[in-house]
Amino acid sequence: MTSEVSWQSCxxxxxxxxxxxxxxxxxxxxxxxxxxxxxxxxxxxLLDKMLEPVDAGRRASFWAELAARQxxxxxxxxxxxxxxxxxxxxxxxxxxxxxxxxxxxxFGEVRxxxxxxxxxxxxxSAARAVGQALAANPVPVIVPCHRVIxxxxxxxxxxxxPEWKKLLLTLEARCAGREGM
Numbered sequence: 001m002t003s004e005v006s007w008q009s010c011x012x013x014x015x016x017x018x019x020x021x022x023x024x025x026x027x028x029x030x031x032x033x034x035x036x037x038x039x040x041x042x043x044x045x046l047l048d049k050m051l052e053p054v055d056a057g058r059r060a061s062f063w064a065e066l067a068a069r070q071x072x073x074x075x076x077x078x079x080x081x082x083x084x085x086x087x088x089x090x091x092x093x094x095x096x097x098x099x100x101x102x103x104x105x106x107f108g109e110v111r112x113x114x115x116x117x118x119x120x121x122x123x124x125s126a127a128r129a130v131g132q133a134l135a136a137n138p139v140p141v142i143v144p145c146h147r148v149i150x151x152x153x154x155x156x157x158x159x160x161x162p163e164w165k166k167l168l169l170t171l172e173a174r175c176a177g178r179e180g181m
Contacts, residue, residue, distance in 0.1 A: 020056055021036055021037065021043070022060035022063070022064040023035065023052065023054040023064060024067070024068035026068040028076060032048055033045060033046065033071050033141075035067045035071065040085065040087040041063050042086045042142060045067070045139045045140055045142055048164070063084060077175050082141075088138070094129070094133060097120040098116060098130050098133040098134060099143045101116045101119035105144055107172055108176030110149045113127035113148055113151070116148055131157065135157060140160060147169070155169075
């Protein structure tokens with residue numbers, strides 16, 4: 001009986017959360033990006049994924065529309081910084097520290113996993129754990145995990161695939177006046 005009550009309350013919370021989420025889709029350069037936002041900011045950016053657009057609460061819809069517009073501007077080379085808030089409250093404190101360090105990487109620059117470890121106040125040897133946290137980044141591009149490369153200069157991984165990572169780094173290098181990666 002207790003598990004049934006717990007399950008019911010989980011389902012109710014999930015239903016409320018789903019109602020409070022807005023989804024916007026932007027198509028730029030032949031690419032599709034879906035943005036999911038809640039009352040406090042963007043919760044997900046899905047590259048090459050088409051979700052059904054959803055209007056929700058006024059704030060959630062505003063954040064989703066703003067993020068979609070800013071992502072479009074970024075991919076067109078007209079934006080270097082995102083001002084839309086992100087809601088990372090569902091993540092662990094470790095992941096939030098890693099993503100905060102990642103957010104400090106300037107447009108057109110790259111840093112290593114070891115650099116992120118140190119910037120997050122961790123030991124440099126935590127680079128693998130940092131990589132796992134970056135791989136789970138729910139808001140790629142806005143939190144620029146594509147700017148993190150391996151210590152040997154290789155691109156490293158990216159949740160949306162190596163072609164996305166190379167596209168984003170090349171775009172930034174071109175806009176920053178440097179040769180592509």
